Amino acid sequence: MRRIGLVVALLAVVPGAARAELQETPFFEQDVTGGKLSRLHERLPSDPAVAGLETVGNPGGELRMLMSGPKDTRMMVVYGYARLVGYTPALKLLPDILAAVDVQDGRVFTLRLRSGHKWSDGHPFTSEDFRYWFEDVAQNSQLSPSGLPVTLMVQGELPRFEVLDETTIRYTWTRPNPLFLPALAGADPLYIYCPSHYLKQFHEKFADKAALESLVKKSNQRNWAALHARMDTMYRNDNPNLPSLEPWVLKTKPPSDRFIFERNPYYYRIDDAGHQLPYIDRVVMSIADSKIIPAKTGAGESDLQARYLRFDNYTFLKNSAERNKYSVRLWRTGPGSQLALYPNLNVNDETWRALMRDLRFRRALSLAVNRHEINQAIYFGLAIEGQNTLLPQSPLYEPDYRSASANFDLREANRLLDEIGLTKRDAEGMRLLPDNRPLEIIVENSGESTEQSDVLELIRDSWRHIGIRLFAKPLQLTLFRRRVFSGETLMSIDKGIENGLATAAMPPWEFAPTSQQQLQWPKWGQYYETKGKSGEAPDLHSAVRLKELYDDWLGTALQPDQSRIWHAMLQIWADKIFSIGTVAGVLQPIVVSDRLHNVPEEGFYNWDPGAFFGIFKPDTFWLDPSDTSAKSAAAGISPPMQP
Amino acid sequence: MHRILIMIPTLIAISIVIFIIINLPQGNYFTTYIAELQESGEPADLAKIHFLETEYGFDRPLWEQYLFWVGGLLRGDLGYSFSYNLPVAKVVGDRLFLTFLVSFTTIVFTYLVAFPIGVYSATHQYSWMDHCLTLVGFLGLATPSFLFALVLLYLANVYFGISIGGLMDPQYIDQPWTWGKIFSVLAHIWIPVIVIGTAGTASMIRRLRANLLDELQKQYVVTARAKGLPPLRALFKYPLRMALNPFISDIGSLLPHIISGAAIVSVVMSLPTTGPMLLEALRSQDMYLAGSFLMFMSFLTVIGVFVSDLALAVLDPRIRLQAGRRR
Numbered sequence: 008m009r010r011i012g013l014v015v016a017l018l019a020v021v022p023g024a025a026r027a028e029l030q031e032t033p034f035f036e037q038d039v040t041g042g043k044l045s046r047l048h049e050r051l052p053s054d055p056a057v058a059g060l061e062t063v064g065n066p067g068g069e070l071r072m073l074m075s076g077p078k079d080t081r082m083m084v085v086y087g088y089a090r091l092v093g094y095t096p097a098l099k100l101l102p103d104i105l106a107a108v109d110v111q112d113g114r115v116f117t118l119r120l121r122s123g124h125k126w127s128d129g130h131p132f133t134s135e136d137f138r139y140w141f142e143d144v145a146q147n148s149q150l151s152p153s154g155l156p157v158t159l160m161v162q163g164e165l166p167r168f169e170v171l172d173e174t175t176i177r178y179t180w181t182r183p184n185p186l187f188l189p190a191l192a193g194a195d196p197l198y199i200y201c202p203s204h205y206l207k208q209f210h211e212k213f214a215d216k217a218a219l220e221s222l223v224k225k226s227n228q229r230n231w232a233a234l235h236a237r238m239d240t241m242y243r244n245d246n247p248n249l250p251s252l253e254p255w256v257l258k259t260k261p262p263s264d265r266f267i268f269e270r271n272p273y274y275y276r277i278d279d280a281g282h283q284l285p286y287i288d289r290v291v292m293s294i295a296d297s298k299i300i301p302a303k304t305g306a307g308e309s310d311l312q313a314r315y316l317r318f319d320n321y322t323f324l325k326n327s328a329e330r331n332k333y334s335v336r337l338w339r340t341g342p343g344s345q346l347a348l349y350p351n352l353n354v355n356d357e358t359w360r361a362l363m364r365d366l367r368f369r370r371a372l373s374l375a376v377n378r379h380e381i382n383q384a385i386y387f388g389l390a391i392e393g394q395n396t397l398l399p400q401s402p403l404y405e406p407d408y409r410s411a412s413a414n415f416d417l418r419e420a421n422r423l424l425d426e427i428g429l430t431k432r433d434a435e436g437m438r439l440l441p442d443n444r445p446l447e448i449i450v451e452n453s454g455e456s457t458e459q460s461d462v463l464e465l466i467r468d469s470w471r472h473i474g475i476r477l478f479a480k481p482l483q484l485t486l487f488r489r490r491v492f493s494g495e496t497l498m499s500i501d502k503g504i505e506n507g508l509a510t511a512a513m514p515p516w517e518f519a520p521t522s523q524q525q526l527q528w529p530k531w532g533q534y535y536e537t538k539g540k541s542g543e544a545p546d547l548h549s550a551v552r553l554k555e556l557y558d559d560w561l562g563t564a565l566q567p568d569q570s571r572i573w574h575a576m577l578q579i580w581a582d583k584i585f586s587i588g589t590v591a592g593v594l595q596p597i598v599v600s601d602r603l604h605n606v607p608e609e610g611f612y613n614w615d616p617g618a619f620f621g622i623f624k625p626d627t628f629w630l631d632p633s634d635t636s637a638k639s640a641a642a643g644i645s646p647p648m649q650p
Numbered sequence: 651m652h653r654i655l656i657m658i659p660t661l662i663a664i665s666i667v668i669f670i671i672i673n674l675p676q677g678n679y680f681t682t683y684i685a686e687l688q689e690s691g692e693p694a695d696l697a698k699i700h701f702l703e704t705e706y707g708f709d710r711p712l713w714e715q716y717l718f719w720v721g722g723l724l725r726g727d728l729g730y731s732f733s734y735n736l737p738v739a740k741v742v743g744d745r746l747f748l749t750f751l752v753s754f755t756t757i758v759f760t761y762l763v764a765f766p767i768g769v770y771s772a773t774h775q776y777s778w779m780d781h782c783l784t785l786v787g788f789l790g791l792a793t794p795s796f797l798f799a800l801v802l803l804y805l806a807n808v809y810f811g812i813s814i815g816g817l818m819d820p821q822y823i824d825q826p827w828t829w830g831k832i833f834s835v836l837a838h839i840w841i842p843v844i845v846i847g848t849a850g851t852a853s854m855i856r857r858l859r860a861n862l863l864d865e866l867q868k869q870y871v872v873t874a875r876a877k878g879l880p881p882l883r884a885l886f887k888y889p890l891r892m893a894l895n896p897f898i899s900d901i902g903s904l905l906p907h908i909i910s911g912a913a914i915v916s917v918v919m920s921l922p923t924t925g926p927m928l929l930e931a932l933r934s935q936d937m938y939l940a941g942s943f944l945m946f947m948s949f950l951t952v953i954g955v956f957v958s959d960l961a962l963a964v965l966d967p968r969i970r971l972q973a974g975r976r977r
Binding site: 152259264 | 675681682685700701702704730733734735736737740741803804807813816820823824917918919920922926930
């Protein structure tokens with residue numbers, strides 16, 4: 008027994024000796040000397056994660072951000088990006104909260120925690136937190152009526168879950184589960200653990216019955232399950248009492264118009280100089296209407312802002328950058344196309360459906376989109392023209408995927424349409440459908456931005472030249488989706504594929520009919536999602552093929568195979584033009600205060616992978632202490648008005 | 651008594667209408683929420699949402715949901731707000747005070763400005779000052795208030811360094827009231843007050859002027875003047891009182907106005923008042939928050955109308971219900 012203790016002690020000391028001495032954070036100094044908080048080396052895991060940084064920063068300061076609603080408290084979980092495994096900016100998947108992950112055959116996952124890692128309230132973070140979630144939350148019929156999350160089910164099969172010791176957990180499937188690790192690294196991650204010591208007081212199985220009853224009453228919930236769900240908001244992040252592993256912890260009890268997040272004293276990362284991260288003591292999130300956020304940002308009221316800023320705010324922001332001491336950076340966004348047209352292959356009208364499924368028709372439409380004009384007129388020529396597919400940053404990118412049928416060629420488009428037999432024309436020279444209805448395409452959109460109508464305006468002009476009329480029809484968001492799903496919509500315009508940066512290890516689900524949300528084949532997607540209970544089975548050869556390839560991908564764990572499947576899918580996608588892309592990589596303005604450091608000059612702004620700022624680890628951003636006082640005084644109380 | 655009793659069916663009718671209208675758009679809070687999440691690229695946790703849907707009875711028939719809601723209202727339970735994840739009373743409560751403050755200041759501002767101008771331009775009809783003030787009034791009426799708000803915000807930020815939007819500097823939010831906080835509120839409140847006030851002021855000037863002009867031409871005024879009553883007394887004693895009737899009947903709509911604030915201006919200036927909250931609740935179909943809040947406002951309107959009826963009856967004997975019956 009004694010020997011084991013010694014070995015553990017040695018292990019704890021050795022990595023420490025290699026580093027610079029640990030330095031207590033000024034923010035906590037008083038609490039530590041006052042005995043309210045244990046010393047830094049007791050708070051850190053015995054093998055903390057070390058951030059290799061270009062510049063070592065100074066701890067302290069307060070970062071201001073603007074958000075539009077109380078629901079946005081979840082953005083701190085996204086930006087914080089403390090995940091079991093996480094992506095690096097080079098899109099490598101590495102252990103983060105975990106000390107190590109061991110994967111065998113893509114189906115046996117052994118996760119090893121950092122020993123001595125603690126929740127933000129100082130309670131140890133152990134395999135019990137995983138067991139509690141797996142057995143008492145995810146498999147409790149009241150808390151999770153639909154059972155385990157789909158990513159944990161491989162063809163309906165539950166994993167075998169084992170606790171090997173206090174810091175080691177193993178999940179075993181009989182088949183590979185390539186979705187598992189990417190899900191853990193998501194911007195909205197799959198949480199397979201939760202603070203069990205805190206949540207047990209709300210769980211029927213563990214809590215004292217009378218005490219739980221009174222808690223349920225007091226919080227106005229219907230039963231213990233609702234109360235548990237209300238308290239267990241790791242992603243939503245609106246419960247200040249919920250222990251967390253994130254760099255900053257919510258301190259303000261909602262509702263409020265100003266949320267304060269304070270540094271987590273038990274955070275697991277340090278820098279080379281022995282500072283515990285995050286550098287920044289406090290993040291202050293002020294709530295304002297999303298439409299006023301660009302104006303407030305321009306007035307210097309945010310130190311780090313990208314959310315709710317749009318490319319067309321750039322000039323305005325740049326204009327007041329000097330006066331309010333910030334810089335505006337432009338990062339590329341990640342969607343495969345800023346906006347893409349989705350011909351609805353499941354449209355109810357039979358004549359139209361036949362036409363939409365005719366590859367020649369889709370190709371003609373694509374050839375008649377003048378992407379260069381859209382780029383120049385709306386995006387100052389800064390975007391990347393082409394189809395709705397992966398971006399050049401992706402290791403799977405090939406120029407052909409993007410440029411296939413993406414050139415502007417009205418003659419070829421007209422020839423294709425004639426070849427289909429759409430030769431009848433009305434008095435104005437516009438084409439007619441075979442049943443003599445005018446060939447008018449109504450493009451529905453969610454009416455969220457003027458950008459959509461601007462782009463449609465340009466496409467309408469060029470489509471006139473191939474004898475097709477385009478009408479834009481903005482709809483309320485929910486209604487818009489409903490109409491697409493039910494097959495009433497002929498064509499829609501929306502964001503392109505979400506993840507234009509994919510690597511071979513990321514699931515290619517967006518390229519196969521797998522979800523109702525895919526506006527070009529909502530019914531096929533629904534069929535997949537509901538396992539055939541509703542929707543329609545895909546009956547177009549290439550779509551069936553895409554689905555098969557996707558299933559193949561799910562069954563493989565080997566990188567070369569994954570890569571081969573990805574390319575096969577991308578090739579079909581390029582050949583068959585299931586959605587018509589416009590431009591991609593539109594720039595996102597990022598406003599960074601001059602006193603904020605370590606924010607990369609060049610980056611990409613993407614939801615998943617990326618978690619917006621998360622992938623660049625905002626716990627390493629630091630504030631210049633030299634002008635803190637001057638700045639906060641200026642930003643604080645407004646100068647008195649002149650009499 | 652009669653008036654009080656008639657309030658009950660009115661309120662029931664209102665509650666039904668509110669409930670139906672809120673439920674008219676397809677879907678419910680959760681479907682809207684899913685759509686919004688997916689629009690921004692975030693996958694929604696469908697299992698959790700399904701759990702919440704059954705938990706809050708969205709799978710039951712509408713009339714059952716209605717009875718559940720009204721039953722709660724009668725017991726003083728306003729329901730649960732999904733987007734805030736809190737009881738409605740808690741969400742609304744925090745905002746009421748500031749809304750009240752802004753609206754009350756605005757009303758005082760409106761009265762202070764509108765009354766003298768209205769009286770002046772009626773007594774000096776077609777003088778050049780009348781024309782000037784009328785022009786200003788029309789400008790106030792014609793300028794869209796949100797535009798005016800934006801212009802003022804910009805100027806206030808650039809010249810006075812006042813933070814854009816909101817009712818106080820950010821560091822005072824959620825802090826106890828101190829002198830610093832009060833000054834900060836004072837420095838911010840004038841913009842919304844002027845913006846919300848101008849439109850009201852302008853229309854009030856016009857109404858007062860028109861009413862007063864009507865009265866001034868009546869024979870009793872001529873008689874009073876002929877009898878040598880001092881001009882001010884001849885103005886204030888009778889014609890001005892008569893011209894006031896419309897304002898008193900306005901009290902009815904004033905009460906809910908105080909609570910709701912001017913929604914659009916508040917949204918533009920991102921004031922922490924109830925207006926933007928209601929708008930957001932309606933947009934996201936946060937059923938109980940929107941419904942209970944609208945119900946609360948209707949209740950205030952009904953009370954307000956009742957009060958103004960009483961006040962009118964006190965001030966003007968011609969209007970009393972009973973009076974007609976007795977004759």
